[in-house]
Amino acid sequence: MRETLTDRFRFLRAFVANPRQVGAILPTSRWAVRDMLDLADVPRADLVVELGAGTGVQTGEILARLGPNARLVSLEIDPDLAKLLDERYDDPRLQVVCDSAENLDAHLGGKRADVLVSALPYTSFDAGLRRRVLDLLPVALAPQGVLLVIQYSPLIRRELRRRFPSVQQKITPWNVPPAFLYACRAGTS
Numbered sequence: 255m256r257e258t259l260t261d262r263f264r265f266l267r268a269f270v271a272n273p274r275q276v277g278a279i280l281p282t283s284r285w286a287v288r289d290m291l292d293l294a295d296v297p298r299a300d301l302v303v304e305l306g307a308g309t310g311v312q313t314g315e316i317l318a319r320l321g322p323n324a325r326l327v328s329l330e331i332d333p334d335l336a337k338l339l340d341e342r343y344d345d346p347r348l349q350v351v352c353d354s355a356e357n358l359d360a361h362l363g364g365k366r367a368d369v370l371v372s373a374l375p376y377t378s379f380d381a382g383l384r385r386r387v388l389d390l391l392p393v394a395l396a397p398q399g400v401l402l403v404i405q406y407s408p409l410i411r412r413e414l415r416r417r418f419p420s421v422q423q424k425i426t427p428w429n430v431p432p433a434f435l436y437a438c439r440a441g442t443s
């Protein structure tokens with residue numbers, strides 16, 4: 255409980271310092287994170303990649319589901335939040351990277367993600383950054399991989415549909431505000 259309050263404060267502080275980069279005043283709820291991860295098969299993934307890890311609410315749940323020999327690469331652009339993640343999770347499967355999602359390719363060692371989890375605030379990004387990051391997503395994903403996206407509006411759906419033949423949408427009420435979840439696949443099945 256105490257950690258949750260401290261995390262909320264850290265998150266709010268990051269938002270006040272850089273509102274367009276953080277894009278929300280509260281971390282995602284654990285229930286919404288679970289709803290999102292249920293849309294993919296994390297236990298069978300060899301490589302999971304997380305974009306915009308924040309205070310780690312998704313990181314912790316991904317690690318809880320991840321196999322013993324799998325890897326999680328978590329990108330977070332805010333140095334204070336990246337440091338928090340590094341200190342919080344002492345897990346050899348996790349690599350925390352303090353860098354922009356734009357540079358994702360440089361951190362995957364030529365591998366592609368089986369599950370790619372994005373909590374980036376696309377609608378508050380400028381158009382150029384949004385396009386650069388969205389264009390990278392299909393390339394970073396393994397052929398049978400799944401991209402999971404959490405957003406607070408459906409505005410990004412059209413952009414996802416332009417890049418992925420299969421886009422499944424779900425709304426989770428277990429978050430403030432209720433969140434739109436997307437599971438995107440290269441194949442149509």
Ligand SMILES: C[S@@+](CC[C@H](N)C(=O)[O-])C[C@H]1O[C@@H](n2cnc3c(N)ncnc32)[C@H](O)[C@@H]1O
Binds near residue numbers: 280281311332335355
């Ligand atoms: C809406 S918050 C989500 C945080 C956390 N995953 C959660 O669900 O509570 C977006 C996060 O993305 C990070 N971020 C924003 N732009 C980024 C970028 N270009 N590359 C990597 N992380 C970025 C922010 O610092 C922030 O922590």
